[in-house]
Amino acid sequence: MGKGGMSIDGDHGEEQNMAAWLVAINTLKIQPFNLPPLGPHDVRVRMKAVGICGSDVHYLKTLRCAHFVVEEPMVIGHECAGIIEEVGSEVKTLVPGDRVAIEPGISCWRCDHCKQGRYNLCPDMKFFATPPVHGSLANRIVHPADLCFKLPDNVSLEEGAMCEPLSVGVHACRRAEIGPETNVLIMGAGPIGLVTMLAARAFGAPRIVIVDVDDHRLSVAKSLGADDIVKVSTNTQDVPGEVEQIHKAMGADVDVTFDCAGFNKTMTTALSATKPGGKVCLVGMGHSEMTVPLTPAAAREVDVIGIFRYKNTWPLCLEFLRSGKIDVKPLITHRYGFSQKEVEEAFETSAAGGNAIKVMFNL
Amino acid sequence: MIMMKMKMNTEMSQSEDGEINMAAWILGVKNLSIQPYPLPSLGPHDVKIRIKAVGICGSDVHYYKTMRCANFIANKPMVLGHECAGIIQELGTQVQSLSVGDRVALEPGISCQSCSFCKGGRYNLCRGMKFFGSASTHGSLANMVVHPANLCFKLPDNVSLEEGAMIEPLSVGVHACRRANIGPDTNVLIIGAGPIGLVVSLAARAFGSPRIVMVDVDNTRLSIAKDLGADETILVSTSIQDMENEVVQIQNAMGCKIDVSFDCVGYNKTMSTALNATTSGGKVCLIGLAQTEMTLPLTPAAAREVDVIGIFRYKNTWPLCIELLRTGKIDIKALISHRFGFSQKELEEAFETSAQGGTAIKIMFNL
Numbered sequence: 001m002g003k004g005g006m007s008i009d010g011d012h013g014e015e016q017n018m019a020a021w022l023v024a025i026n027t028l029k030i031q032p033f034n035l036p037p038l039g040p041h042d043v044r045v046r047m048k049a050v051g052i053c054g055s056d057v058h059y060l061k062t063l064r065c066a067h068f069v070v071e072e073p074m075v076i077g078h079e080c081a082g083i084i085e086e087v088g089s090e091v092k093t094l095v096p097g098d099r100v101a102i103e104p105g106i107s108c109w110r111c112d113h114c115k116q117g118r119y120n121l122c123p124d125m126k127f128f129a130t131p132p133v134h135g136s137l138a139n140r141i142v143h144p145a146d147l148c149f150k151l152p153d154n155v156s157l158e159e160g161a162m163c164e165p166l167s168v169g170v171h172a173c174r175r176a177e178i179g180p181e182t183n184v185l186i187m188g189a190g191p192i193g194l195v196t197m198l199a200a201r202a203f204g205a206p207r208i209v210i211v212d213v214d215d216h217r218l219s220v221a222k223s224l225g226a227d228d229i230v231k232v233s234t235n236t237q238d239v240p241g242e243v244e245q246i247h248k249a250m251g252a253d254v255d256v257t258f259d260c261a262g263f264n265k266t267m268t269t270a271l272s273a274t275k276p277g278g279k280v281c282l283v284g285m286g287h288s289e290m291t292v293p294l295t296p297a298a299a300r301e302v303d304v305i306g307i308f309r310y311k312n313t314w315p316l317c318l319e320f321l322r323s324g325k326i327d328v329k330p331l332i333t334h335r336y337g338f339s340q341k342e343v344e345e346a347f348e349t350s351a352a353g354g355n356a357i358k359v360m361f362n363l
Numbered sequence: 364m365i366m367m368k369m370k371m372n373t374e375m376s377q378s379e380d381g382e383i384n385m386a387a388w389i390l391g392v393k394n395l396s397i398q399p400y401p402l403p404s405l406g407p408h409d410v411k412i413r414i415k416a417v418g419i420c421g422s423d424v425h426y427y428k429t430m431r432c433a434n435f436i437a438n439k440p441m442v443l444g445h446e447c448a449g450i451i452q453e454l455g456t457q458v459q460s461l462s463v464g465d466r467v468a469l470e471p472g473i474s475c476q477s478c479s480f481c482k483g484g485r486y487n488l489c490r491g492m493k494f495f496g497s498a499s500t501h502g503s504l505a506n507m508v509v510h511p512a513n514l515c516f517k518l519p520d521n522v523s524l525e526e527g528a529m530i531e532p533l534s535v536g537v538h539a540c541r542r543a544n545i546g547p548d549t550n551v552l553i554i555g556a557g558p559i560g561l562v563v564s565l566a567a568r569a570f571g572s573p574r575i576v577m578v579d580v581d582n583t584r585l586s587i588a589k590d591l592g593a594d595e596t597i598l599v600s601t602s603i604q605d606m607e608n609e610v611v612q613i614q615n616a617m618g619c620k621i622d623v624s625f626d627c628v629g630y631n632k633t634m635s636t637a638l639n640a641t642t643s644g645g646k647v648c649l650i651g652l653a654q655t656e657m658t659l660p661l662t663p664a665a666a667r668e669v670d671v672i673g674i675f676r677y678k679n680t681w682p683l684c685i686e687l688l689r690t691g692k693i694d695i696k697a698l699i700s701h702r703f704g705f706s707q708k709e710l711e712e713a714f715e716t717s718a719q720g721g722t723a724i725k726i727m728f729n730l
Contacts, residue, residue, distance in 0.1 A: 118668070
């Protein structure tokens with residue numbers, strides 16, 4: 001049981017701040033969530049839209065994700081947008097009433113990574129719903145103003161919450177240098193494969209082929225603009241045949257492959273299908289240890305690019321959404337309100353996969 | 364001993380003064396033979412070179428031992444050797460950049476110059492590459508070869524022909540340092556202190572790397588590495604169980620973040636060590652080609668944005684290598700550990716010596 005009781009910032013006499021807490025395996029409870037006091041550079045945001053991420057589901061099911069372990073009850077959720085309620089004394093860029101999308105991670109700003117602009121790699125990163133830092137599936141949160149980005153008038157709060165997963169796609173496209181000359185192959189048509197596809201198109205990729213084991217996900221990918229789709233298996237024996245199919249579907253060299261699944265087979269396919277001098281971007285984190293034909297790929301100067309979250313992506317994402325260059329709305333397949341019952345249902349739906357792409361809370 | 368039938372009609376096996384061009388042919392596994400090697404006629408943009416220095420590469424030894432290298436199986440006799448330098452003997456009609464008597468280092472590979480890789484400057488990836496001593500293109504361990512003039516680079520007066528031949532392996536190190544963006548900010552780990560690890564260390568230093576740690580399983584190789592300028596050396600094992608401890612040792616020896624690791628060996632253990640030891644946002648450069656399929660902690664590395672950079676041969680490295688040798692920024696002579704002349708007996712001895720590794724770093728033929 002977490003920190004209960006009344007919110008300590010109760011001078012405005014509002015209702016108790018409630019949040020969705022992960023209290024045990026498979027156990028979420030809506031309970032009070034005390035907010036810290038508002039610092040001079042902070043804002044307090046009333047949450048309006050929060051999406052569920054695969055990592056949230058993973059924490060729910062296992063209390064861990066990679067090397068992070070939930071040891072105490074933790075508020076879940078990190079893909080969010082809301083309305084500014086109050087601004088700290090030094091905040092000049094935002095005012096109450098502003099609709100904002102929120103970048104989850106607070107980095108230290110003092111280490112070499114931060115100073116060199118790769119703050120996503122900051123060892124002291126405090127990231128929503130990565131233990132021990134509380135998440136944002138709550139009525140209200142307090143957050144640095146510089147991590148809250150004002151939404152253009154024509155971009156909804158739900159789209160604002162979608163900036164977070166979209167940022168992964170955008171960051172991957174930047175690291176992989178996607179542009180008008182890069183034909184792109186995407187392994188996996190789940191939420192990450194789909195945002196990567198949308199980002200790749202926005203960056204100018206002329207041709208995008210996407211593969212998956214699931215027909216429904218492939219048809220969603222097609223409707224979202226994939227030039228071609230290829231159904232693949234989970235069987236490593238099928239790799240050579242599938243590489244041939246992929247090349248046929250692309251009709252040209254594969255310049256960059258995004259592995260948005262992260263399994264031996266997907267990585268093997270990616271390394272084999274990508275042209276000499278091309279890049280394979282490993283976004284998915286399926287398997288920790290992988291057995292792959294790395295040497296033949298390295299001997300063709302196929303580089304493997306790693307991706308961890310994102311950096312400096314919100315402004316670009318918002319511009320893509322404002323201009324309509326990217327439409328993320330179709331990715332939101334399920335919506336729930338913020339009640340105990342709906343929180344449980346929402347996570348079950350997300351965990352089941354299948355037709356569920358992005359499950360969104362409206363608060 | 365096998366004698367081959369020569370096609371005499373389109374090729375010249377004898378020069379005008381009656382000299383028969385001889386070369387070192389691989390006829391079968393561990394079967395080397397010095398035999399005539401007819402040269403093609405000299406095209407307008409070609410030169411004929413009298414070869415003076417040829418080094419043996421691990422790939423030459425691989426053909427010697429197995430008649431294959433990577434995906435290519437040699438099913439007919441082939442002239443070996445590709446690390447070479449010599450003296451211009453004759454010029455094609457359109458050649459203006461070189462003169463007879465010029466001392467030149469040779470870049471082995473003739474690319475097609477018309478595919479998208481070539482036109483994009485990445486000619487090392489050309490699918491139509493014709494490379495000395497590889498995939499049915501004859502090599503250069505011969506008295507004379509014919510080669511495009513644009514792949515022959517004039518040696519400065521103070522750079523010897525042996526150093527000229529060393530430019531080929533040095534080029535691998537230079538190309539790797541370029542791809543990995545080595546500079547004054549990059550602290551470097553080099554796994555493997557064989558010839559490739561050593562040229563990488565020389566190149567890394569020349570590119571400005573402030574600190575270089577080298578590891579190997581062999582103490583002799585490590586002491587050579589130390590003599591050649593490595594800041595620290597660590598003896599490691601072949602056992603994957605030791606990896607965790609070794610990574611700690613390596614990081615302690617470096618004393619600061621490891622920005623770039625070069626795996627000059629290419630096994631599960633060396634690659635895993637590299638991936639684990641390298642700092643977030645850093646690079647691992649895979650040069651060694653030992654193991655085809657590898658089992659690695661790839662995901663945790665990718666989740667720290669450690670990128671894996673591939674290396675295949677080199678591109679546009681001869682001018683820079685020549686300059687580094689001319690100024691003394693790199694001294695490559697220390698890598699030449701054994702020298703042999705060009706006779707049947709010495710040919711066999713040289714390859715056996717190279718194949719044994721150990722104290723043999725670079726075996727050089729003087730012709």
